[in-house]
Amino acid sequence: MHEIYLNGAFVAPQQAMISVMDRGFLFGDGVYEVIPAYAGRPLRAAEHLQRLENSLRGIGLQAPLSLPEWSEIFGRLLAAEPDRDQALYLQVTRGSAAHRDHRFPARPTPTVMAMAKLMPARDPAVAERGVAVVTREDIRWLRCDIKTTSLLAxxxxxxxxxxxxxxEAILVRDGLALEGSTSNLFLVQDGQLITPPKGPLLLAGITRDLVLELAGQAKIPIQERDIAVAELQGADEVWISSSTREVMPVTRLDDRPLGTGCPGPLWRRVDALYQTFKAELRRSAA
Known part of the structure; x- marks a missing residue:
């Protein structure tokens, strides 16, 4: 990490400091985004920033920067490693106040931070064998559609x-499998790609939407509906997705093999589409 953007300035990481009275530090009163960037090209930056704005609106804050201003910041942060894959992290809190008080400050001055770090390449062995997940009761709050920094649960x-x-932990509420603790959830049954619908109990993933877009272009049948947790063990395939994981096949569920115990054919097809999309994004940066 070469430098960090903090409240209008670019500073060395060891010089990036905030007040202990910052509400992000005291209350987790803030929101964030993670944006993958390939060869200096952020993936779906506008969509990520729209989600950031939605999260800010959800906690009663106005967007502190415009899309062009964010883009200028991203360009400088990514320029230090222009040919490498990186992940942009950006965070906005309600800022500091003179006293610790649960009530909002009358005139908040948000704390705005962004940084970039190298994103390791996917391990081919992991993609070939898939990953294990467990089911866990969802103990989070009821506004999971807000990408808040309050992440203790x-x-x-x-x-x-x-x-x-x-x-990963697949989170279950009222008998429904919603998403992972840090990922969205997909199920494949009889050639159909199924994922839970958007709503306040899960985060609308940008990677999730891209997967659905690519699958739709490939004429793969798609259904957005509730998934009963009991459906997971009998599914042909299960996947998880996130900005940094991309699309990952699940081959063990609660310490039992899932499906054939190997990544399935529909995952291989969609993953190939995703890798092609990434390759085109990289080429566009050349």
Whole structure:
């Protein structure tokens, strides 16, 4: 990491400091985004920034920067490693106040931060064998569509999965499988691609939407509907997706093989489409 954007300035990481009175530090009162960038080209930056604006609106904050202003920041952060794949992280909190108080400050000055870090290439062995997941009861709040920095519940759930030897926790509420602690969920049954519908109980993933777009262009049948947790073990295929994972096949569920125990044919087809999309994005940067 070469430098960080913080409140209008680019500074060295060791010089990037905020007040201990910042509400992001005290309350987790903020939102964030993660945007993958390939050869200096952010993937669907406008869509990510629209989601950021939606999250800001959800917590009663106005967008602090315009799309062109964000784009200028991204360009400088990515320029340090122009030929490498990177992940942009941006965060906006409600800023600092003179006193710790749950009530909003009358005139907040948001804290705005962005940074880029190298994004490791996907391990081919992991893609070939797939990953293990576990199901866990969803202990999060009721506005999971806001990409908030208040992530303790998700942290505990992801740690629970890691301690069980799994990559991810699939979250279950009222008998429905909603999403992972850090990912969206897909199920394949009889050649049809199924994913839970958007709503307040899950985050509308930008990668999720791209997967659906690519599948639709390939004439793969798609259904957005509730998924009963009982459907997972009998599914032909299960996938998870996120900005940094892309699309990952699940081959073990709650310590039992899922489907054939190997990545399925529809995942291989959609993953190939996704990799082609990435390659075209990289070429457009040349």
């Amino acid at each position: 998700a942290v505990l759930l992801r740690q629970s999965a890691q301690e069980a030897g799994a990559e």
